[in-house]
Amino acid sequence: MTGHDLNVLRQLLSWQQEGHKVWLITVVGTYGSSPRQPGSMCALRSDGLLLGSVSGGCIEDDLVSLVKQHQLSTSSAEIKIYGANQEEQLRYKLPCGGQLRLLIEPVLDRTWLEAVVTAIESQKLIKRQVTLDSLQVTCAHAISHEPVVSEQEGSLSFVYGPRLRLLIIGAAETSFYLANMATALDYQVFVCDPRPEMQETWQHEQSTLLTMMPDDAVVSLQPDLNTAVVALTHDPKLDDMALLEALKSAAFYVGALGAKTNNDKRRERLQLFDLTQQEIDRLHGPVGLQIGSKTPAEIAVAISAELIAVRRDRIHTPQLTSSVDKVTV
Structure with a gap:
């Protein structure tokens, strides 16, 4: 809708x-x-x-x-x-x-x-x-x-109501712009940040703020083929926790903010855990379409565009087997 x-x-x-x-x-x-x-x-x-x-x-x-x-x-x-x-x-x-x-x-x-x-x-x-x-x-x-x-x-x-769900890890400025755009794109938006100082300054009435640890947030949402997870904290301790659970889920999109070098290191870290290569290959990192984004708002535009492209099968993402069908909206 x-x-x-x-x-x-x-x-x-x-x-x-x-x-x-x-x-x-x-x-x-x-x-x-x-x-x-x-x-x-x-x-x-x-x-x-x-x-x-x-x-x-x-x-x-x-x-x-x-x-x-x-x-x-x-x-x-x-x-x-x-x-x-x-x-x-x-x-x-x-x-x-x-x-x-x-x-x-x-x-x-x-x-x-x-x-x-x-x-x-x-x-x-x-x-x-x-x-x-x-x-x-x-x-x-x-x-x-x-x-x-x-x-x-x-x-x-x-x-x-919203047919799609987006879980954003990190309650920062880019997250605010992304939450705005995702709401306009018919997503139910959840923002997870366990850091009290970030929780206190988060102001986005149309999203749900989760204060638990990122991995617990992913597990609690039980991502399906209509769910996207995007990690934006720049903190490997928080982002990687979410990715470890999200990449094993049926989420149609899993992405992480950071330069190519940082994401290559991230993939190396993920290989140390119980993830298959197929699961790691599902990660979109650097997150978003490569359109030269610099500002938080521009990065949010790039992420939103990539979400659309993946949903419309313009970009292929390996999907894990799931018994729940994707909803076309």
């Missing part, structure tokens, strides 16, 4: 609180090439105001037309298919063979909406299940590898 999706839900809640009739439209399935992924959403008001996107624009225009003509149900949810044939694909400017399945859902009770918005703002995952005919909604805690959208007979489930 992106920050824009959160804005859609906030606006939907605001409109509902003001007494407007509102609908939440969500992409629940795609076929062929599609401009939006399942889970993409928009908020629609009875007077035609719309925020968000489920396509490139033509489908949104049709939804606005439908609501102005009072053709959307105010008592039950429905699934509408766009692009069922070539004529519709041309009309709605869908890519060749593209098809979208949308859930059009009137929002009558804002209780679940408040719960979802609160959970997302708290950087927590929440799962919502809606029964199509009765609009009955239930919310529960979700886990990171659950699909964004799942369909059952007569109902649909949605998972909201």
